[in-house]
Amino acid sequence: MKQVKIALLGLGNVGSGVWKILNFNKSEIFKHCGFEIEIKKILVNDINKKRYLDIPDGILTNNFCDILNDDSIEIVIEVMGGAYPALDYMIEAMKKKKHIVTANKLCIALHGDRLFETALKEKVFLYYEASVGGGIPIIKQINESLTANKIEKIVGIVNGTTNYILSNMTESNMSFDKALCLAKENGFAEFDPTDDIEGFDAAYKLSIMSSLSFEAPVHPNNILREGISNIRIKDINYAKKFGYVIKLLAIGTLKNNSIEVRVHPAFVPKNHPFASVKDSFNAVYLKGNAVGDLTIYGKGAGDLPTGSAIVSDLLSILRNNLNYCGINQARNLNNKYDILPSDEIESEYYIRLNVKDKPGIIGDIGTLLGENNISISLVTQDIQTKHQVDLIFLTQKCKEKSIKNFKEKINNYKNLNKLENIIRIENLNN
Amino acid sequence: MKQVKIALLGLGNVGSGVWKILNFNKSEIFKHCGFEIEIKKILVNDINKKRYLDIPDGILTNNFCDILNDDSIEIVIEVMGGAYPALDYMIEAMKKKKHIVTANKLCIALHGDRLFETALKEKVFLYYEASVGGGIPIIKQINESLTANKIEKIVGIVNGTTNYILSNMTESNMSFDKALCLAKENGFAEFDPTDDIEGFDAAYKLSIMSSLSFEAPVHPNNILREGISNIRIKDINYAKKFGYVIKLLAIGTLKNNSIEVRVHPAFVPKNHPFASVKDSFNAVYLKGNAVGDLTIYGKGAGDLPTGSAIVSDLLSILRNNLNYCGINQARNLNNKYDILPSDEIESEYYIRLNVKDKPGIIGDIGTLLGENNISISLVTQDIQTKHQVDLIFLTQKCKEKSIKNFKEKINNYKNLNKLENIIRIENLNN
Numbered sequence: 001m002k003q004v005k006i007a008l009l010g011l012g013n014v015g016s017g018v019w020k021i022l023n024f025n026k027s028e029i030f031k032h033c034g035f036e037i038e039i040k041k042i043l044v045n046d047i048n049k050k051r052y053l054d055i056p057d058g059i060l061t062n063n064f065c066d067i068l069n070d071d072s073i074e075i076v077i078e079v080m081g082g083a084y085p086a087l088d089y090m091i092e093a094m095k096k097k098k099h100i101v102t103a104n105k106l107c108i109a110l111h112g113d114r115l116f117e118t119a120l121k122e123k124v125f126l127y128y129e130a131s132v133g134g135g136i137p138i139i140k141q142i143n144e145s146l147t148a149n150k151i152e153k154i155v156g157i158v159n160g161t162t163n164y165i166l167s168n169m170t171e172s173n174m175s176f177d178k179a180l181c182l183a184k185e186n187g188f189a190e191f192d193p194t195d196d197i198e199g200f201d202a203a204y205k206l207s208i209m210s211s212l213s214f215e216a217p218v219h220p221n222n223i224l225r226e227g228i229s230n231i232r233i234k235d236i237n238y239a240k241k242f243g244y245v246i247k248l249l250a251i252g253t254l255k256n257n258s259i260e261v262r263v264h265p266a267f268v269p270k271n272h273p274f275a276s277v278k279d280s281f282n283a284v285y286l287k288g289n290a291v292g293d294l295t296i297y298g299k300g301a302g303d304l305p306t307g308s309a310i311v312s313d314l315l316s317i318l319r320n321n322l323n324y325c326g327i328n329q330a331r332n333l334n335n336k337y338d339i340l341p342s343d344e345i346e347s348e349y350y351i352r353l354n355v356k357d358k359p360g361i362i363g364d365i366g367t368l369l370g371e372n373n374i375s376i377s378l379v380t381q382d383i384q385t386k387h388q389v390d391l392i393f394l395t396q397k398c399k400e401k402s403i404k405n406f407k408e409k410i411n412n413y414k415n416l417n418k419l420e421n422i423i424r425i426e427n428l429n430n
Numbered sequence: 431m432k433q434v435k436i437a438l439l440g441l442g443n444v445g446s447g448v449w450k451i452l453n454f455n456k457s458e459i460f461k462h463c464g465f466e467i468e469i470k471k472i473l474v475n476d477i478n479k480k481r482y483l484d485i486p487d488g489i490l491t492n493n494f495c496d497i498l499n500d501d502s503i504e505i506v507i508e509v510m511g512g513a514y515p516a517l518d519y520m521i522e523a524m525k526k527k528k529h530i531v532t533a534n535k536l537c538i539a540l541h542g543d544r545l546f547e548t549a550l551k552e553k554v555f556l557y558y559e560a561s562v563g564g565g566i567p568i569i570k571q572i573n574e575s576l577t578a579n580k581i582e583k584i585v586g587i588v589n590g591t592t593n594y595i596l597s598n599m600t601e602s603n604m605s606f607d608k609a610l611c612l613a614k615e616n617g618f619a620e621f622d623p624t625d626d627i628e629g630f631d632a633a634y635k636l637s638i639m640s641s642l643s644f645e646a647p648v649h650p651n652n653i654l655r656e657g658i659s660n661i662r663i664k665d666i667n668y669a670k671k672f673g674y675v676i677k678l679l680a681i682g683t684l685k686n687n688s689i690e691v692r693v694h695p696a697f698v699p700k701n702h703p704f705a706s707v708k709d710s711f712n713a714v715y716l717k718g719n720a721v722g723d724l725t726i727y728g729k730g731a732g733d734l735p736t737g738s739a740i741v742s743d744l745l746s747i748l749r750n751n752l753n754y755c756g757i758n759q760a761r762n763l764n765n766k767y768d769i770l771p772s773d774e775i776e777s778e779y780y781i782r783l784n785v786k787d788k789p790g791i792i793g794d795i796g797t798l799l800g801e802n803n804i805s806i807s808l809v810t811q812d813i814q815t816k817h818q819v820d821l822i823f824l825t826q827k828c829k830e831k832s833i834k835n836f837k838e839k840i841n842n843y844k845n846l847n848k849l850e851n852i853i854r855i856e857n858l859n860n
């Protein structure tokens with residue numbers, strides 16, 4: 001019987017999931033790879049912390065060298081998160097010829113170059129299915145199942161925290177702040193939720209998916225990024241009124257010789273399948289020039305779904321008998337595409353303004369929109385108090401630059417109380 | 431530069447798709463596998479047939495030996511369809527150490543044992559992604575992306591012809607016969623559509639998916655199978671009235687130590703994602719004990735989508751440098767499960783009867799249902815003419831056996847004009 005020794009870096013949410021799966025599904029896993037897997041060491045911060053797992057003595061360590069210098073450990077599963085020291089640990093482990101499986105979107109998105117270079121040089125596997133979409137096998141799909149295609153578009157709902165918050169705001173008419181609190185209480189948001197709420201996490205994931213799909217480098221810094229902290233219950237309700245729900249979308253498009261990449265909240269038609277993606281579920285749509293439209297939908301987070309992706313990656317290594325084979329593996333980012341400047345990105349928009357209750361205001365604002373090349377498809381007003389009116393404009397497609405110009409101008413308009421919100425409308429009809 | 435010579439068996443729908451993709455996406459494909467691919471020979475019935483492809487002279491042949499005996503051909507793509515001679519051709523080719531990619535669900539479902547045995551013995555690859563779900567990479571998902579899981583359930587809409595017909599009946603209030611004609615006209619149904627309409631095609635696909643998922647042999651003959659030729663526009667409309675649409679479902683469930691497998695039309699809740707799977711789109715839902723719910727949705731037929739699956743399989747072989755590696759490949763059907771006898775399968779049902787217009791009939795039929803252990807959840811009647819009434823019963827869960835007994839009895843009931851239809855209701859809430 002073949003045996004392999006592995007180590008985990010981290011035993012939090014995902015690490016515990018991996019531990020559970022390797023124990024519960026032992027017999028399935030053995031059948032699927034022909035190896036008996038021993039978790040020899042697990043790196044944690046605090047070896048004395050109470051853990052609700054039955055970990056034998058001598059396995060937990062807080063010293064990475066116990067893993068690095070143990071030549072019997074052939075695979076390292078990195079599920080500690082963060083850029084440092086995780087990045088260094090992975091690189092050092094690869095230099096010792098250990099294969100890596102990681103769930104770390106931040107490291108792959110920001111430091112992928114160094115990681116893949118090291119993997120290539122050291123001839124070790126570096127798998128990262130769990131870094132995007134939790135349990136959804138989107139990386140393997142792009143890398144192995146769609147190799148006959150030129151991929152032209154990706155649209156994803158890839159952040160569970162924001163999706164949970166937006167679902168609650170939509171279904172229970174809850175304020176953003178209350179929905180965020182609930183998300184924290186129920187383990188759907190971190191203590192510091194900035195990364196999720198402001199769209200960084202989704203941008204890392206979009207960076208990983210677009211780089212792979214378009215085979216060109218897409219750095220998170222080049223992604224247009226807006227979070228959801230500005231979404232108010234009023235916006236949710238206006239969206240409903242017009243037949244939409246608000247979702248945080250990650251969109252990558254190959255256009256002629258440039259790539260358009262953006263993460264932002266958007267109005268999505270309420271009868272589109274993406275509108276029904278609830279809570280911590282994720283969905284990713286891909287368009288390939290041969291396969292056409294392909295959508296995958298499943299659990300984007302959680303110990304067992306994420307663990308499923310990690311353990312399946314681990315089995316991919318074992319099924320290759322730990323023998324590195326380059327081409328399945330290496331990221332090829334040789335295409336020369338420009339990243340479309342964010343000013344040039346086109347969308348339809350929803351614009352909500354609070355204005356004085358006077359005649360002629362719709363005309364004034366309509367003129368200002370027109371002067372900035374923005375065509376209106378719908379205007380409606382909603383009297384709030386005796387002296388205030390909500391004005392909603394839905395626009396036709398226009399450039400981000402036009403919206404920026406309009407924003408600057410409107411803020412000087414004497415009858416404006418407040419420019420409340422501007423949100424893109426994505427009809428997702430490809 | 432590495433080069434490989436391949437042959438196609440068949441240049442119909444799918445074969446043409448493969449040809450087009452290998453030409454249009456040449457540069458992507460080269461990047462993805464490192465091989466230049468030459469299609470050296472293509473087997474067809476009639477080499478003089480007009481084909482709308484630019485095939486150089488000397489490539490078409492109607493003699494399989496031209497391919498079999500050409501040692502320079504290392505991979506054979508079987509897209510001719512049918513059991514014979516396709517099965518023999520594949521086996522002979524494997525004996526000459528040629529790898530196989532096939533789209534032939536019939537051969538895999540009915541003769542998988544012989545095919546996989548030969549592949550194992552000859553140490554050649556045998557890939558068949560295109561045999562289920564056209565462009566949807568469901569085989570790779572089960573075989574490679576969910577290896578950490580014990581798979582517990584599969585539900586699929588996997589037949590484009592029936593889905594196209596049912597979509598048209600539902601949306602355009604079209605009769606079954608008219609929808610079938612339209613399907614033929616638009617290339618969505620064969621001249622003899624029996625295989626699709628009567629659920630054989632879906633049963634082959636379910637057999638392939640369940641064998642793989644549950645790792646036990648599931649022969650198509652052991653699948654409960656009903657087609658859609660009995661569905662009337664009235665049933666479609668009653669379904670609508672109760673909040674459902676009718677779909678042909680393929681369902682495989684692992685229950686304790688037995689497998690339940692069935693293909694039949696069913697009422698599906700109209701707000702369930704499966705209700706929106708239109709025309710030739712396919713969808714497959716899987717439940718794994720680690721990953722949870724996972725759904726994949728895309729084009730289930732057509733030259734390019736199916737070609738996408740075939741060419742991606744071809745690239746899997748090339749990425750392994752044509753070196754056979756057993757474990758990725760072999761089907762493991764060693765689990766010992768019984769197939770649940772169809773009498774024991776439980777469902778909710780919709781029952782439509784045409785009866786005389788007399789008092790007491792609902793009572794009589796209700797009693798008869800009760801005597802057969804069938805509980806009613808709803809009854810409604812609809813007067814058709816002065817003397818005839820449609821009665822609709824929706825039942826709670828009951829066994830197929832109870833329904834069979836009821837059917838026998840009701841046919842002797844004096845006030846029955848006709849037992850019009852019995853259709854299962856699947857709420858798909860896992």
Ligand SMILES: NC(=O)c1ccc[n+]([C@@H]2O[C@H](COP(=O)([O-])OP(=O)(O)OC[C@H]3O[C@@H](n4cnc5c(N)ncnc54)[C@H](OP(=O)(O)O)[C@@H]3O)[C@@H](O)[C@H]2O)c1
Nearest residue numbers: 010011012013014044045046079080081103104301302306
């Ligand atoms: N949570 C999800 O659903 C999910 C989904 C997809 C991907 N991911 C990714 O998976 C990774 C892990 O996420 P998680 O939710 O499991 O995190 P977590 O619950 O915070 O767990 C982190 C683990 O790493 C250990 N650790 C952290 N820093 C360390 C250090 N410097 N030295 C030693 N040990 C250290 C911690 O030790 P202690 O236990 O002693 O504190 C803990 O066991 C992240 O990259 C995340 O982005 C998570």
Ligand SMILES: NC(=O)c1ccc[n+]([C@@H]2O[C@H](COP(=O)([O-])OP(=O)(O)OC[C@H]3O[C@@H](n4cnc5c(N)ncnc54)[C@H](OP(=O)(O)O)[C@@H]3O)[C@@H](O)[C@H]2O)c1
Nearest residue numbers: 440441442443444474475476509510511533534731732736
């Ligand atoms: N169509 C789809 O969308 C789809 C999707 C998934 C899977 N599939 C599977 O793919 C396979 C092919 O389907 P298809 O729709 O492409 O079929 P098709 O259009 O009928 O094409 C069959 C091809 O095979 C050739 N052929 C058939 N029998 C032959 C024989 N005995 N000797 C030599 N050549 C022979 C025909 O030659 P001629 O051209 O000279 O007649 C034709 O080129 C089937 O197994 C099918 O189930 C199809």
